Amino acid sequence: METEYDVVVVGGGAAGLSGALALSRARRSVLVVDGGAPRNAPAAHAHNYLGREGTPPLELLAIGRGEVAGYGGEFTEGEATSATPVEGGFEVRLADGRSVRGRRLLVTTGLVDELPDVPGVRELWGSAVLHCPYCHGWEVRDQAIGVLATSPMSVHQALMWRQWSEDVTLFLHAQAEPTDEEWEQLAARGVSVVVGTVAAVESDGDRLTGVRLASGQVVPRDALVVAPTFTARSALLESLGLPVEPLEVMGHVVGSAVPSTPVGSTDVPGVWVAGNVTDLMAQVIGAAAAGLKAGAGLNGDLIAEDTRRAVAARRATTARLVFSPASERELCDQVLGDRRHGI
Known part of the structure; x- marks a missing residue:
């Protein structure tokens, strides 16, 4: 280097x-x-x-x-x-x-x-655990998609992912229940809602199979959407x-x-x-x-x-070529003397 x-x-x-x-x-x-x-x-x-x-x-x-x-x-x-x-x-x-x-x-x-602290999420991150519909939505289109509610924006996430599949389920997890307006929006778009804490994400190798709740219930899903920090x-x-x-x-x-x-x-x-x-x-x-x-x-x-450096260097060079008043008088006397002698 x-x-x-x-x-x-x-x-x-x-x-x-x-x-x-x-x-x-x-x-x-x-x-x-x-x-x-x-x-x-x-x-x-x-x-x-x-x-x-x-x-x-x-x-x-x-x-x-x-x-x-x-x-x-x-x-x-x-x-x-x-x-x-x-x-x-x-x-x-x-x-x-x-x-x-x-x-x-x-x-x-x-x-x-920074991923949610749910077992199985990190292991499937980027393959079956996703966050961006524009990055991965087409690849899981028409599949059973879950949305893990870990932020107040989770309802918004669920409504977005509904564009890519008719089978979307919002897992409320530790979040507060949606507002009345949000409940209406979810119902109008056909998004299911599961109340209860999510205990783990289950998989078969690198394939997601379902979301397990703390109650022991497993909701089959093909992909899970999370909201990282x-x-x-x-x-x-x-x-x-x-x-x-x-x-x-x-x-x-x-x-x-x-x-x-x-x-x-x-x-x-x-x-x-x-x-x-x-x-x-x-x-x-x-x-x-x-x-x-x-x-x-x-x-x-x-x-x-x-450019600033080049200008400064040029000015420094020019300054060295400028004669002092005494030098200019000496030069003039020399030139006049030379002319008097026909040089």
Whole structure:
């Protein structure tokens, strides 16, 4: 690796690779630091990515890494734990003791899905236990779908998933009963409601078979929808003094994120973010678009700095060529003397 890069990208998911691609094509020196734990690794396929619909997530990332490398971008495996401002940029420290430097940082560390503490949920996460209908709804269409109520938004979830199947059951679990208006909505859409605490999710290997209640009753289901808490992977950004703020949807806190401008710049000059670390709801294609936008913004920021440096260097050179008044008089006397002598 080089000793210093124009941009160090922390995170090698869709946002990070897209930003690295834009920067590498802009002839910037780029290093991508990747811990190798993409959020969507448990999923079999990535969806709604135009031109790459249904591509396995790890295959999509491998394609992206090849494209970045093709324009000179570099990679190193490791977990970036913190960053410190230094002269000319930032120093990023890795868990194994190494450090790298960049004039700018693009942080695309994503988020962690904090799952409900119900036995069986984690084991089937990303295959039969789901949360996003746009990511997985088509794959479980017309199947028996359960919705585990773990937040005040669970009724909204059940009504959404009803678009993909006529057989949807809402398990109230530990949540309060729906309001009168919500009961009417559920009934109108044909969503069944089961009252009682869910004890576990049952499966046959990697296939979900049912939802077991604390009473011992098992309700057969083919898929279960949960509502994770979306927690930004923000340790590196917090080490730079950037805050993490709660994110509300429909009046309910669903997770935390690091705020940024629409192009990805943060309150710390030189530090940019993209993807789920700042936009919890971004799907793969949205994260990639945000990475491109941040990459272009970063390059523009670097161009402005390069221009300031060039102007300062030009002024310094020009200043050395300017004569003092005494020198100008001496030169004039010399020129006049030369003319008098016909030189």
